[in-house]
Amino acid sequence: MNNSVDRPWFASYEPNVPRSVEIPNVTLNYFLAESTRKYPYNTATNFVLSYLARGLYTVGGKMTYQKLNEMVDRFANALYQLGVRKGDRVALMLPNSPHYVIAFFASMRIGAIVVNNNPTYTARELKHQLVDSGSETIVLLNLFYPRLQEIRAETPLKRVIVAHIYDTLGPLSRFLVHAKQSKQPDWVDVSHDSSVYLFQHLLERYGPNPPTVDVQPEDVALFQYTGGTTGLPKAAMLTHRNLVANTVQVASWLTKTDYGAEKMMCAIPFFHVYGMTVAMIYGLYLGGELTIVPNPRELDHVMDVMQRERSTLFPGVPAMYIRIVNHPRINEYDLKSIKACISGSAPLPIEVQEKFGQITGGRLVEGFGMTELSPVSHCNPVFGKRKKGSIGIPLPDVDAKIIDLETGEDIPFGSDKEGELVVKGPMVMKGYWNRPEETEATFTPDGWLRTGDICKVDEEGYFYIVDRKKDMMIASGYKVLPRDVEEVLFTHPKVLEAVVVGIPHPTRGDDTIKAFIVLKPGESATPDEIREFCKQHLAPYKVPREVEFRAELPKTMVGKVLRRVLIEEEKAKLAGAPAMETAGASSARG
Structure with a gap:
């Protein structure tokens, strides 16, 4: 980004965060070599499978x-x-x-x-x-x-x-x-x-x-396949420079880290670009200790390790934080060693963010990234101004804006109008492997990467993900975004997890809005109760027509809900095909 160009978000940068960072002209190997030179006898990896004899x-x-x-x-x-x-x-x-x-x-x-x-x-x-x-x-x-x-x-x-x-x-x-x-x-x-x-x-x-x-820094280091939640995965080509740049950008954002002394809880999978960059590579860049657990789904073990090893940094996904704040024995754990957590990969409910901060005393902030961005482009200031519901502001050397969904024209900061988020920066991928047409379609004519996310941006440059373009639903002729409904569902005192999808209706030509809900342990509810709650907070056309309770939601290993799986199950039901069996499911139509 041209450093002479002012951006509204610069005013919200913490005092020690620069507008631009110096990106070393090195490969990823340099980070490990440098930390080895500086901290040869410090612990680099601490692989914790279990404890014996009370730890x-x-x-x-x-x-x-x-x-x-x-x-x-x-x-x-x-x-x-x-x-x-x-x-x-x-x-x-x-x-x-x-x-x-x-x-x-x-x-x-x-x-x-x-x-x-x-x-x-x-x-x-x-x-x-x-x-x-x-x-x-x-x-x-x-x-x-x-x-x-x-x-x-x-x-x-x-x-x-x-x-x-x-x-x-x-x-x-x-x-x-x-x-x-x-x-x-x-x-x-x-x-x-x-x-x-x-x-x-x-x-x-x-x-x-x-x-x-x-x-060389411009050589490709990684083929990272896109999540595949909406179709056949394709490989984003990320260079050494892309990953080095994003590591340095993340490092500039976390202003209160102690090089050679941090303990990084590595529960989010390394095979996911978020865990690979923000936990593994960044942790080694710091000369920190990677506290490694192999299975993020074993929550009791993850929490036990964080407590015993005194983890200080804990990158994760909303599903992890949701389960922690709702853990039945959370009061028995001491997680006060946590300094900062960046949540990515999926929207972070506001209530979870606030409660996690109360429990740990640390700062949990929502950020934004995607495979093609190595992956982080936006984040709320960790120790500065956070805005509820926002993915934050662009990191140093990241430029971002929203463009009109129809015309492609820039939408001014502070406008209430929604548009597609587009991004530029040194962490943007080289392109898709063997997919020249898809690569071309992913970039605007003037070189901005299309994220596929519908956003709003306020006058201070804080961005708000409204939803994915591909997830938008049409109900009663109106466009409905799943997150609008999900944010309401998460405020219901009995709801632990919720996801909303649009099921194509065979005759109406629009979508049936359906909510899939996991209740908190020991709670019970009816579909009518959920719908009545939604009617108090949503326009009638946004209220789910169907509600289904489940014991769990289908997710990727990093905790991202697989909307595609839910939609395919519903389509199979409509077609009369055998539907995938789901544990503990009950539903009703409104």
């Missing part, structure tokens, strides 16, 4: 920066000796663990391109990404190996590297975890499969002397 012994393992850097060198050397070269794709299918950190930075060190894969992918979904990306190497956990076997022959894979969750643990933890896991029904023993390489064996076999590879 006196941790089942897991720690690595110093010096040790982590050595492991990265060893694995980089192994990949190179196995034939991986600059520009080759290395697929990762791993939970949060030291394996992921090692494999990621080893790939960066030799100029390979990481392809993130969700560990919950079916064989079909995995096949799409391996084939589409042209991945010839994959690193995955042994438990996921059977899914790979189903489709391996149909992919370009030449090298399969299998990791075990206990690979990097100390002797006692390794023994305990292996003894327990090997007795589980889903245990997969691949030790005798000659067609795979074992992660641990590679670390032992190859020395910490990888070849020097000329990797």
